[in-house]
Amino acid sequence: MSERKRLARGAKIAILAAVLVLAGIGGVFAAVGPLQAAPITSEQASPVRSQPGSAFPVVKQATAATVPAQGAKEVNPAAPVTVTVANGTLDNVSLRSASGDDVDGALSSSRAGWTSKSQLAFDTTYTLSYTTIDAAGRTESATTTFATVATKNEADAAMYPLDGMSVGVAQPIQLTFSEPVKNKKAVEKAITITSTSGQPGAFHWYSDTMVRYRPETFWAAHSTITVKMDLFGVDLGNGQIGNFSKTNTVHIGDKRTAVADATAHTFTAYINDKPVHTWPATLGDTRFPSARGYLVLMEKQRKAHFVAASIGLKPGDPANYGELDVEYATRLTPSGEFIHQATDTALPYLGQINVSHGCIGLGPDGASWVFNNMTTGDVVQIINTQGDYANFDDGFGDWNIPWAQYANS
Template identity: 80%
Template sequence: MRLSGRTIAILAVVLALVLGGGAFAAFSALRQPSVGSEAASAVRSQPGVVFPVVQPASAVTAPAADATEVNPAAPVTVTAKDGTLDNVSLRSSTGDDVEGTVDSSRSVWTSSGQLKFNETYTLSYTTLDAAGRTTPSTSTFKTVSTSNEADAAMYPLDGMSVGVAQPIQLTFSEPVKNKKAVEKAITITSTSGQTGAFHWFSDTVVRYRPEQYWAAHSTISVKMDLFGVDLGNGQIGNFSKTDTVHIGDKRTAVADAQAHTFTAYINDQPVHTWPATLGDTRFPSAKGFLVLMEKQRKAHFVAASIGLKPGDPANYGELDVEYATRLTPSGEFIHQATDTAIPYLGVANVSHGCIGLGPDGASWVFNNMTTGDVVQIINTEGDFANFNDGFGDWNIPWSQYANG
C-alpha cells in the first residue's frame, strides 16, 4: 500500500509526540547542515569542525634588542610567550658561544657563561606555538665599553706575608660613588675570627683593618666579587677573585724622642734597645703609629725634596744612607745614622724627621722587621703624619675609622 505525502507527515508528527520530540530533533539534525563557524579559526581542515584560535608564539629578551652599555655580569634571558623555546644560542662577534640553560617548561632560557666587556653579542632563538608553527628570531646587543671598565689593585699582594699592623688596601682605577655597593661585594675573613671595618681615604682608595692588630700567624682571605658591580657614573667593576694574606710574628717598636731610644719587641717581648736620634725642633718626627712600608739597602736622599735650598743651614744636599726602612712616602725612614749624627745617638735629636740608629740597630730592623710591622713614636713635638701619608690607619680612633 502506498502512503501519500500527507499521510507520511501526519505519521511523523504522531511519532514525535510519542517519543517526546527526540526522534524529530534527531531527524531534523540529520537533514540540517552544521552551523559551527570556521571563519574565526587560525587553523582550518575538515568542513563542519570547530577549531580554537591558536596565538602565534613570541618571546621577550633581556637585554632588549640593540641595547648598549649592557652590564656583562647581568644574565641574558629569553622568555617565551604563548609557546616554548628551541635552539637558543648566544654568540660573541669573535665566535665564542656563551653557555646557558632552559627551564623544565622550556619557556625561559638563562645564560650561565660570563660575558666580556666591549663586545657585541648575537642572541638567536626559535619559538614554537601550540599549532606546531616555528618562528626564528635574532637580536644583538653591546656590553659596557672599555672606557667604562673599572679595575682595582689590592695591597698586600696575593700570598704575601706581612706584619700585624698592615691594613688591606684597594686602589680603584676610577672614582667610586657607590661605596656601600663596593663594600658589600668584598668579604674579608681571618682565621683568627677577627672582623674589621672599611675606611675610605678618597674616592679611589679604601682600606680595611680590625679594631686591634691582626693576630700573629693568622691568615686573611679577601674575596672580591667586583665583576659587574656598578661603581657609579657608569663605571663597572671588571673582575672577581680571592686573595690570601699571611700574618707573621707580632713585631713592634717604640721610638722615644725624649729618651732618645728605640726598643724592639717580638710577640710583646722586648728584644733590643738601642740609642737613637729623631727629628730636631725644626723637623720633629711624626708622632703616633707608623707602619713599615718598604726597605732599601742603600737609599739616596735629596734635601730639595723636603723644600731645603742652598744656603739653608739644614740643607744637606744629597747623601746616601744604609739600611733604610721607609715609614712614610713623604720621606720618614728608620736608617743608619750618618757619620756626623753618630755622636748624637742617645743624646740629642738632630735628624730631619727620620729615626737614626747605629749600624747594629739599623741592620737589625732591616733584617728582622718587615712590611706591616709598626713603630710607635712617643714624646715628640711633631704632629701625626697625614693619615694617607703611608698607613696612618692606627692613628684614627676606631669609632671614626669604622664610620669612614
C-alpha cells in the first residue's frame, strides 16, 4: 500500500474513533443531566474558598490583638484594656479579676473593638475573654491573662492643708509623696489648683518627694482653693505609679498678718490690712537672732514645754535655760521658733531689748490675742533682725523666695 493511502486510512480511523467517543460521552451526559457542582456543606469542605483566583471569594480568618498582651506584668491599672479584630467582629467579651470582679467595657459601633471603661485594681490578675467571628461565620474563642502593678510600686501622696480646712492667706498647698518623683512635669500636669479669686500660682519642688504651690501674692481673703489631683495611673518614674485621684478644698479666712520689729521691739497685728494692736516685744538676742522674713503660723499650744538641749545648749552654757513651760505658744518653725508669752524673767525687757533664743516674746495680752485670733496659715514678717531666713524645710518659708525663682523651680 502506498504511503498516501496509508495516511488516508489512518485519518479515517481517527475520525471514527472520535465519533464513537463523543457518542459514548453524550450517552453519559444524557443519563446524568446538565452540568452541576456538588453542594458545599461547610467552609472547610470547600477547596476553593482559600484559593485565590477560584470561582469563590477568599474569606480570611479573623485575627485579634489585645492590649495588654498575654502574660504582661506590671500593667498600669489606669490604662484601658482593648481588643481589636481584623476581618471579623467581636462577641462575648469580658474582663474579670482573679477574685471574680467584672470590669465594665463597651464594643465599638462596628463591633471590631472593645475597650474597658473602669479603672483596674493594683496588684491584681485579670483574664480577658472574647470570641471572634469572621465573614464565613467561623468563630474562635480566646483568653488573655495579665497582672497589674504590684503593691511595692504604688505611690501615694498626702496633702496639707487637709481637705475642708480653713487657713490663713499665707498657707501654701503642700504635697508629700511616698516615693521619689522623677516625672515632675507629668505630676504637675495631673494636678489642677484653682481659686475662686482667680489667682494663678506655681509649683515649687523642694525635693523629689515634696512640692508646694502658691500664688504670687497671698491668697485673697475669703477665697476657696480647689485642688484636683488626677494622680491615679500617673507614672512618677522608676516604675512608681500614682494610686489615687481625689479633689480637696481649702478655705481662706480673713487676712491676718503681723510685723515684728527687732529694732523697735514691737509686734503689730493687722486684720485685712488694718492695724488692730501694737504690743511691746522681745526677739532673739545677738547669739540667737530671730529668723528674718515671712514666717507662717503652724500650730498652737496653750502650754508648751521647752528644752534647751533641743537647740544644742548644754549644762554650763550661760544661755542654757534647762527646761521651762510657756503660755500661749504659737509655732513659727519646726526647729522651735514661737510667738509666746514671755517668761517672768523676760517680761521687764519687753519693748526694751532682745533677750530670747529666737522666739517672739509678748506680754500676756499680746500672746493670748495672737493665740485666740490668729491661726494656721496667718503670717508674721520679722524685720530689722540680724538673723538669716529660716531653712526652706523649717516651716513654710515660701514667701521668702522671689516669685521669678519660685515659679521656675
